[in-house]
Amino acid sequence: MEDSACSNASKWVSVSFARDSASIGESIQIRGWVRTRRDSKGGFSFIEVNDGSCLGNLQVIADASLPNYSSEISSLSVGSSIVVSGVVKASEGQGQSRELAAASVELVGLAPNDFPLQKKRHSFEKLREWAHLRPRTNAFGAVTRVRNRLSFSVHQFFQEEGFNYVNTPIITASDCEGAGQMFRVTTLPLDNLPTKNGKVDHEKDFFGKPAFLTVSGQLEAEIYATSMGKCYTFGPTFRAENSNTSRHLSEFWMIEPEAAFFELPDNMLLAERFIKRLLTDVLGDCSEDMQFFEERVQPGILDALRMVMNKPFEHMTYTEAVDILTASGEKFEFPVNWGADLQAEHERYLTEKHICGPLILYNYPKSIKPFYMRCNDDGRTVAAMDVLVPHVGEIVGGSQREERLPVLLERMREMNLDEKEYWWYIELRKYGSVPHSGFGLGFERVVQWVTGMTNIRDCIPFPRTPGSAEF
Amino acid sequence: MEDSACSNASKWVSVSFARDSASIGESIQIRGWVRTRRDSKGGFSFIEVNDGSCLGNLQVIADASLPNYSSEISSLSVGSSIVVSGVVKASEGQGQSRELAAASVELVGLAPNDFPLQKKRHSFEKLREWAHLRPRTNAFGAVTRVRNRLSFSVHQFFQEEGFNYVNTPIITASDCEGAGQMFRVTTLPLDNLPTKNGKVDHEKDFFGKPAFLTVSGQLEAEIYATSMGKCYTFGPTFRAENSNTSRHLSEFWMIEPEAAFFELPDNMLLAERFIKRLLTDVLGDCSEDMQFFEERVQPGILDALRMVMNKPFEHMTYTEAVDILTASGEKFEFPVNWGADLQAEHERYLTEKHICGPLILYNYPKSIKPFYMRCNDDGRTVAAMDVLVPHVGEIVGGSQREERLPVLLERMREMNLDEKEYWWYIELRKYGSVPHSGFGLGFERVVQWVTGMTNIRDCIPFPRTPGSAEF
Numbered sequence: 001m002e003d004s005a006c007s008n009a010s011k012w013v014s015v016s017f018a019r020d021s022a023s024i025g026e027s028i029q030i031r032g033w034v035r036t037r038r039d040s041k042g043g044f045s046f047i048e049v050n051d052g053s054c055l056g057n058l059q060v061i062a063d064a065s066l067p068n069y070s071s072e073i074s075s076l077s078v079g080s081s082i083v084v085s086g087v088v089k090a091s092e093g094q095g096q097s098r099e100l101a102a103a104s105v106e107l108v109g110l111a112p113n114d115f116p117l118q119k120k121r122h123s124f125e126k127l128r129e130w131a132h133l134r135p136r137t138n139a140f141g142a143v144t145r146v147r148n149r150l151s152f153s154v155h156q157f158f159q160e161e162g163f164n165y166v167n168t169p170i171i172t173a174s175d176c177e178g179a180g181q182m183f184r185v186t187t188l189p190l191d192n193l194p195t196k197n198g199k200v201d202h203e204k205d206f207f208g209k210p211a212f213l214t215v216s217g218q219l220e221a222e223i224y225a226t227s228m229g230k231c232y233t234f235g236p237t238f239r240a241e242n243s244n245t246s247r248h249l250s251e252f253w254m255i256e257p258e259a260a261f262f263e264l265p266d267n268m269l270l271a272e273r274f275i276k277r278l279l280t281d282v283l284g285d286c287s288e289d290m291q292f293f294e295e296r297v298q299p300g301i302l303d304a305l306r307m308v309m310n311k312p313f314e315h316m317t318y319t320e321a322v323d324i325l326t327a328s329g330e331k332f333e334f335p336v337n338w339g340a341d342l343q344a345e346h347e348r349y350l351t352e353k354h355i356c357g358p359l360i361l362y363n364y365p366k367s368i369k370p371f372y373m374r375c376n377d378d379g380r381t382v383a384a385m386d387v388l389v390p391h392v393g394e395i396v397g398g399s400q401r402e403e404r405l406p407v408l409l410e411r412m413r414e415m416n417l418d419e420k421e422y423w424w425y426i427e428l429r430k431y432g433s434v435p436h437s438g439f440g441l442g443f444e445r446v447v448q449w450v451t452g453m454t455n456i457r458d459c460i461p462f463p464r465t466p467g468s469a470e471f
Numbered sequence: 472m473e474d475s476a477c478s479n480a481s482k483w484v485s486v487s488f489a490r491d492s493a494s495i496g497e498s499i500q501i502r503g504w505v506r507t508r509r510d511s512k513g514g515f516s517f518i519e520v521n522d523g524s525c526l527g528n529l530q531v532i533a534d535a536s537l538p539n540y541s542s543e544i545s546s547l548s549v550g551s552s553i554v555v556s557g558v559v560k561a562s563e564g565q566g567q568s569r570e571l572a573a574a575s576v577e578l579v580g581l582a583p584n585d586f587p588l589q590k591k592r593h594s595f596e597k598l599r600e601w602a603h604l605r606p607r608t609n610a611f612g613a614v615t616r617v618r619n620r621l622s623f624s625v626h627q628f629f630q631e632e633g634f635n636y637v638n639t640p641i642i643t644a645s646d647c648e649g650a651g652q653m654f655r656v657t658t659l660p661l662d663n664l665p666t667k668n669g670k671v672d673h674e675k676d677f678f679g680k681p682a683f684l685t686v687s688g689q690l691e692a693e694i695y696a697t698s699m700g701k702c703y704t705f706g707p708t709f710r711a712e713n714s715n716t717s718r719h720l721s722e723f724w725m726i727e728p729e730a731a732f733f734e735l736p737d738n739m740l741l742a743e744r745f746i747k748r749l750l751t752d753v754l755g756d757c758s759e760d761m762q763f764f765e766e767r768v769q770p771g772i773l774d775a776l777r778m779v780m781n782k783p784f785e786h787m788t789y790t791e792a793v794d795i796l797t798a799s800g801e802k803f804e805f806p807v808n809w810g811a812d813l814q815a816e817h818e819r820y821l822t823e824k825h826i827c828g829p830l831i832l833y834n835y836p837k838s839i840k841p842f843y844m845r846c847n848d849d850g851r852t853v854a855a856m857d858v859l860v861p862h863v864g865e866i867v868g869g870s871q872r873e874e875r876l877p878v879l880l881e882r883m884r885e886m887n888l889d890e891k892e893y894w895w896y897i898e899l900r901k902y903g904s905v906p907h908s909g910f911g912l913g914f915e916r917v918v919q920w921v922t923g924m925t926n927i928r929d930c931i932p933f934p935r936t937p938g939s940a941e942f
Binding site: 031034052132136144145151162164169183186188191206209211238251260429430432468470 | 483485502503504505522523524550551552554579580581582583586602603604606607612615616618619622623626630633635636637638639640641642643644652654655656657658659661662664670671677678679680682684691694695698699700701706707709711721722724731732874895896898899900901902903904905906931932933935937938939940941942
C-alpha cells in the first residue's frame with residue numbers, strides 16, 4: 001500500500017477489526033462513511049463511522065485541536081467519506097467497547113445535505129428506488145452480509161460433501177422442463193424482423209433458432225450427476241410470469257444439487273444437513289446482523305431458526321398428510337382432496353400445528369408432478385419431496401428422478417412431450433443409467449426466511465419484477 | 472442410507488477415497504461406471520471403475536466364483552453402471568496402489584454396445600456433440616474437477632480478504648458500459664408485435680422498456696464497493712458478437728472484485744495475490760488432474776503455471792512498453808504507436824521475450840479506454856491495468872475508477888454518454904465519493920489457461936456460441 005495516497009504510517013483495518021479485535025493502544029487507520037456526528041460542548045466531536053464490514057459503527061473522538069476541526073470536522077455531514085487515523089481506546093460511552101481517538105481526520109468525499117439517507121427512517125419501498133444507496137443503511141448492510149455468508153456456506157457445504165460446482169447454461173434453446181414462462185433471448189431487430197414465407201425467420205437469430213433464459217439447471221445437472229457422481233449448481237434462473245407478490249422475482253438465484261446413487265431418503269437427509277448447515281453458519285458468524293433482524297425486523301426469528309437447526313426433520317407421505325388434514329376438523333379455504341396440490345394453509349397447519357417443526361412431505365400424486373420424477377410402485381405417486389418449515393412453507397422441492405428408460409418414455413408419452421427434444425436426457429437412461437436424486441432451493445427465499453424481511457425484493461441487490469429492471 | 476436399495480452392510484465410499492485413503496483390508500462399497508473390462512484366463516475379470524471423484528479408476532477383481540459372473544460380469548460393457556462391494560487389497564499390478572477384491576458386483580444399468588465413448592479416442596470437436604456424455608471421459612472429468620476447484624478458490628480467496636459476494640443483475644435495462652453487443656430479453660411475441668404509432672411498443676414488454684443481458688456487473692459492483700467497502704461478483708455475462716474463435720463464448724462467467732479506498736497499486740497487488748492463490752490451490756489440490764493435462768494436453772503447462780505462481784509480477788507503464796517495443800527491432804505485423812491498443816504479438820513479446828514472466832501494464836491512453844477509468848494528471852492516460860501472462864496474454868483487465876464528479880461528467884460529455892442513463896452511477900460520486908478500483912477476470916479464460924485446453928468451448932459445460940445453444 002506504499003503507493004496509495006490514502007494510506008500513511010497507521011495500519012488500515014476494518015471497522016469490524018477495530019471494534020472486535022484491535023488491542024487497546026494500537027495505532028490504526030479506518031476508512032469509511034460518516035453515519036452520525038454530534039458535537040460536544042467540551043470541544044470535540046463524536047463521529048460514528050461505518051465501512052460495511054459490520055453492522056456497528058466505530059465511534060471516533062475528534063478533538064477541536066485537530067488542524068481541520070473547524071474547517072471540516074465540525075461540519076462533517078452524514079454520508080461523507082473519511083479516513084481516520086488514531087489510537088484505539090476503551091470507550092467510556094455506553095454500548096461501545098472501543099473508540100478511536102483521532103490523530104487525524106481526512107475528508108475524502110463530502111455528501112451534500114440532500115443525501116437521501118439522513119437519520120430519519122425510510123420505508124423499504126422507498127429505499128428500493130435508491131438501490132444504489134440502500135446498502136449504506138443498517139438493514140441492507142445486514143442483508144448483504146447475511147446473503148454473503150449464506151452464499152459461501154452453500155459452497156462450503158457442497159464442497160465438503162464432495163459435490164462438484166457445475167455451471168449449467170443460462171441461455172437455452174429448449175423449454176425442457178416447462179417449469180414456467182420463459183424470456184426470449186434474441187438479437188433480431190424487433191422493428192425490422194427478417195421473414196421467410198411470411199413468418200419470422202428464427203434461423204436468422206443468433207443461435208439459429210429461438211433461445212430462452214433458463215428456468216432450471218436440473219436436467220443439465222443430471223448430466224453431471226451421472227458422470228461426476230455429485231454436482232450442484234448455484235446460478236440465476238428466470239420466470240417471465242406476471243407475479244407481483246412479496247415472494248416472487250423474475251430473476252433469482254437457485255441452488256440445485258444432484259447426486260448419482262442417491263434415492264429419495266438420501267436426498268431428504270442431504271436437504272436436512274444442508275439447511276442445518278446454512279443456519280449454523282449464519283447464526284454463528286453473523287450474530288450481530290441476526291440480532292438486528294431479531295430486534296428490528298422480525299422478533300422471534302432467532303428462536304424459529306434455532307428450532308429448525310436443532311429439531312430432526314419429520315417425514316410424512318402426502319397421503320398421510322391428506323388424512324391428517326381431513327381428520328383435523330380445521331376450516332380450510334381450499335378443500336383437501338387426494339390428488340390436488342396442498343395449499344399454503346394446509347402446509348402451515350401441518351408444520352405449525354400438527355408437527356410444530358420442520359417437515360418433509362413425500363410421495364406426491366404423479367398427476368401434479370413433472371415427467372422426470374420417479375414413479376412409485378403404487379402406480380399413482382412419484383418420489384417427490386418438499387421440505388416445509390413453520391411460517392414460511394416450502395423451502396426445498398426435489399425428487400428422485402426416473403432412471404428406468406421404459407418408464408420415462410411412457411411418462412413422456414402420457415404428457416405429450418417430444419422425445420426428440422429430450423434426446424440427450426433419454427440417453428442418460430440408455431447408457432449406464434443409475435438411480436439419482438436432487439432438489440432445488442431458491443436462494444432469495446432462504447435469505448428472506450433467515451432475515452425475516454417481508455419482501456423478497458429486499459433480499460437481492462437489484463430485484464427484477466414485472467415492469468421493473470432499474471439499475 | 473438405511474432405506475436405500477443401493478446400499479448394504481459395506482460403507483459406500485468414493486473411488487478417490489478408496490484409492491488414496493482406504494486402509495487395506497477394509498470392507499467398502501463403490502458405485503460408478505465401467506471404464507474397461509478384461510478377462511483373465513485365470514478365471515476372473517479386471518474391471519476399471521470410475522465415479523467422477525478423481526481421474527484414476529479403481530481396479531476391481533471379480534472372481535468367476537461370483538454367482539452372476541457368467542450371466543453379467545463377464546459381459547459387462549463399457550459405460551455400464553455397477554455397485555461393487557469387497558475388500559481393499561494392495562495391488563499386484565503395476566501403477567495401482569489399491570484394488571478391490573469383489574464380494575459382489577451388482578449391475579445397475581447396462582450400456583449397450585452403441586455407447587459412443589468406447590476405448591477409441593474421440594476428438595474434442597466430436598465430444599462437443601456429446602456434451603451429455605463427455606464428462607465421462609478423462610479429459611472432461613479433469614476439466615470439471617479443476618473448474619470446480621478454481622470456482623471454490625475464487626470464493627475462498629475473496630471471503631478471506633473480507634470481500635462480500637454480490638449478485639449483480641443479469642437482466643438490465645441499460646447498456647451502461649457499451650462493452651459489447653447485447654442480447655435482447657423480451658416476452659413480446661415476435662410474430663405479433665404490439666405497435667404504437669406504427670412502431671414496436673416497447674412499453675408492452677415485460678419490464679416496460681427494452682431489456683438486455685448484462686455484459687458486466689462492474690457499475691453495479693461499484694455501488695456495493697462504495698457502501699460495503701469490498702465486494703466481488705462471480706456470475707454469467709454475455710456478448711452477442713459473432714466471434715467464432717477458440718477464445719470467445721457468447722455466455723461466460725466473470726469475476727469482478729471492486730474495492731473502496733483501493734488505488735491502482737492496491738488493485739495490482741490484489742490481482743497478483745488472487746492469481747497466485749488460484750494457481751496454488753489448483754496445483755496443490757488437483758495434482759492428478761494437472762498431471763493429466765501436462766502429459767496429454769499441453770506439455771510444459773505445470774512449469775508455466777509454477778513460474779507465474781512464484782515470480783513477482785513486474786509493473787510497466789504503457790508508455791514504457793511502447794518505448795521497449797519500438798526499440799526492440801522486432802518485426803511486428805501491427806505497427807506500435809503511442810495511442811493505439813497493443814496487439815497480442817506486442818503483449819507476447821513483452822511477457823515472453825522481454826520480461827519472461829507475468830507483467831502488469833498500466834496507465835493506458837485514455838482515448839482507447841472506457842469513460843469510468845480514472846484520469847491521470849498527465850491529461851492523456853488513465854489508471855487502467857492489464858495483467859499479462861506468457862503464452863496467454865491478458866488474463867485480467869481493471870482500473871481505478873474516476874471518483875471525481877466533475878472529471879467524470881466531463882469524460883461522459885466527451886464520449887457523448889447520456890447523464891440521465893447514469894444518474895445513479897453519478898450519484899455515487901456526489902455522496903461521499905471515495906477512490907476505488909476493481910478488475911474483471913473471465914473465468915473460462917482461466918480454466919483454459921490452467922488446463923492448457925486449446926478451445927474455450929471445452930472449458931465450460933455447455934458452450935454457447937453463434938449458431939449453437941445445444942443442451
